[in-house]
Amino acid sequence: MRKKTSSVFVMTVSVLILFILGASYLHLTNGVFDMSVMDVLKTLLRIEPNPKFDLVIFEFRLPRIVIAALVGVGLGIAGVVLQGITRNGLADPGILGINAGAGAAVVIFMFFFQLRLTSADM
Numbered sequence: 001m002r003k004k005t006s007s008v009f010v011m012t013v014s015v016l017i018l019f020i021l022g023a024s025y026l027h028l029t030n031g032v033f034d035m036s037v038m039d040v041l042k043t044l045l046r047i048e049p050n051p052k053f054d055l056v057i058f059e060f061r062l063p064r065i066v067i068a069a070l071v072g073v074g075l076g077i078a079g080v081v082l083q084g085i086t087r088n089g090l091a092d093p094g095i096l097g098i099n100a101g102a103g104a105a106v107v108i109f110m111f112f113f114q115l116r117l118t119s120a121d122m
Helices: 002-029 037-044 051-086 098-112 114-121
Strands: none
Touching (some): 002 051, 037 051, 098 114
């Protein structure tokens, strides 16, 4: 039974990695400024650098992919920590009062910085 569980885990992780690579491919090649796979590879490997491709890949598309991955990892870690603390597989932020604390922080921020925010618009 243990071998079957590990093979299912490996298969699931492999499929998820394929989805991530596919989404990254679509995001790097498609957009307002479409590029071919060879253009992307040449730019990433610095074979034939093109200033337009450099701008699009390194300033717009690649940072968004990296930030999306980091945010996903951070949310996953936060969920695992919350489930581990409460020892509940269905744990949500409302169990520990995180939602109420975040709402209180927003209200306090709006109260103290209201004058500065309204004066910046004028």
